[in-house]
Amino acid sequence: MTYLDATAKFYTEVAETPQIGLCCVQSSPLQLPGLKIPTQMQEMNYGCGTTVHPTELANDPTVLYVGVGGGLEALQFAYFSRRQGSVIAIDPVTAMRDAAMRNLELAAQENVWFDRSFVEIRAGDAFALPVPDASVDVVAQNCLFNIFKPADLQLALREAWRVLKPNGRLLMSDPIATRPIPAHLQSDERLRAMCLSGAMLYEQYIEHLVAAGFGQVEIRARRPYRMLNRQNYGLETHLLLESLDSVAFKTPIPEDGACIFTGKTAIYTGMESYFDDRAGHILQQGVPAAVCDKTAANLANLHPAEIFVTDSTWHYNGGGCC
Incomplete structure (x- = not known):
């Protein structure tokens, strides 16, 4: 059996x-x-x-x-x-x-x-x-x-x-x-x-x-x-x-990999009113924006002095800029 x-x-x-x-x-x-x-x-x-x-x-x-x-x-x-x-x-x-x-x-x-x-x-x-x-x-x-x-x-x-x-x-x-x-x-x-x-x-x-x-x-x-x-x-x-x-x-997988959302957010802490990473993500100063794990890692690695990334909440219901 x-x-x-x-x-x-x-x-x-x-x-x-x-x-x-x-x-x-x-x-x-x-x-x-x-x-x-x-x-x-x-x-x-x-x-x-x-x-x-x-x-x-x-x-x-x-x-x-x-x-x-x-x-x-x-x-x-x-x-x-x-x-x-x-x-x-x-x-x-x-x-x-x-x-x-x-x-x-x-x-x-x-x-x-x-x-x-x-x-x-x-x-x-x-x-x-x-x-x-x-x-x-x-x-x-x-x-x-x-x-x-x-x-x-x-x-x-x-x-x-x-x-x-x-x-x-x-x-x-x-x-x-x-x-x-x-x-x-x-x-x-x-x-x-x-x-x-x-x-x-x-x-x-x-x-x-x-x-x-x-x-x-x-x-x-x-x-x-x-x-x-x-x-x-x-x-x-x-x-x-x-x-x-x-x-x-059932959406196409982006060239840089699938988007996995686990409840992370990215927060711009710089002096300007907003941050544009030129890759489709615009962050308002001080306002948490939901991002996929891939984007969170990219922002944290490329802009560590200006971007704060929160941990996964394991609860995501849409929104954000991805």
């Missing part, structure tokens, strides 16, 4: 018998006016963060949700795109698709605005998405891609890139590791299916996104997720996993 077979078996089990708190982080679920989430759907919230960012969901986007889970985020996406077939949710596990369908029927009873036709559930997996090229505005996945081994992860990311329209967005939430996860944990197929042993380092995660063709990545949130303690997991010291929410844009 491969690790993907083990994953399918595990999620069949948790679809049939929900495991409350399997993946969830200790934070309040997204609250939206007029949205009621059925109890069973909430109990099947098998995610490590959120992919539902209202600022990314203007103009009734068509959303492809990979790994339907209990249907919670599919319902939340439908809240923003209230039309037939606006959300396509796929999952290779029959029991999970069936559970999501039941939960969405309950949601239709509890939410007067929600029509069951808003969400279409299809059989399929991340490696062969059942939609045409450049056909959706948003692809989203929550706590799924971390399960994949590197070659499969790259295939899944390239599939997401294929089906997105130009300037489309990949919304992701996954665990990352603060140091490499030992081989004996990576090879444990059940721990991998539980989103505990497949996490890679932040730098590796971003490298995979860029390698798949995404020219801009924005970090929405980074927070503690789980602690693997040394006693239970055979480690020399405890190993912290973090949850990373990100948005990757």
